[in-house]
Amino acid sequence: MPMQPSSTTVDRLRQAVRRDRLPELRTRFEQLVSERLTADDCIPRLVLDGDLRLADCTIELAEWLERMSPHGLENPEPLFRASDVVVESAAGVGGGRHLRLAVRDGSGRAEAIAFGLGEMATAVARAGRCDIAFVPGRNEWMGETRVQLKVKGVRLP
Secondary structure (H helix, E strand, O other): OOOOOOHHHHHHHHHHOOHHHHHHHHHHHHHHHHHHOOHHHHOOOOOOOEEOOHHHOOHHHHHHHHOOOOOEOOEOOOOEEEEEEEEEEEEEEOOOOEEEEEEEOOOOEEEEEEOOOHHHHHHHHHHOEEEEEEEEEEEEEOOEEEEEEEEEEEEOO
8 A cells, every 4th residue: 555645744845835935946946957967867768678670579579578567667668679670651640649650670560659759750751761669569459469569769860
């Protein structure tokens, strides 16, 4: 069961950051951040677990990776990279919010979905090649199960 702060802790927090002192807190916070962080520190980075050929993205691998769940902060999903894949198709889906890809490398091809990356569809299609960071997963639809890569990042040449 998660720990809940005691009511006295909550009361102390309310007193420590009174509404009228929020501008002061914001100014101090921004000062500390600017002293300690560079612009480069604020660029999100993906931590990759390894390189993977598309032919190695099988149902068996996806099922094996599922056994490592549940995933969260202390147990992130394994993240793989496929470099210099050929983009067979790239389209925005879900009202343009998400990116659907068909990609191939020298070993095989794969279908992929990149949630929240729909704005990249035109640039990815135009580039024709890219690196992808992904998690192999199972997609079950209409009684058929197949591998679908859940793309977490795309790097264009």
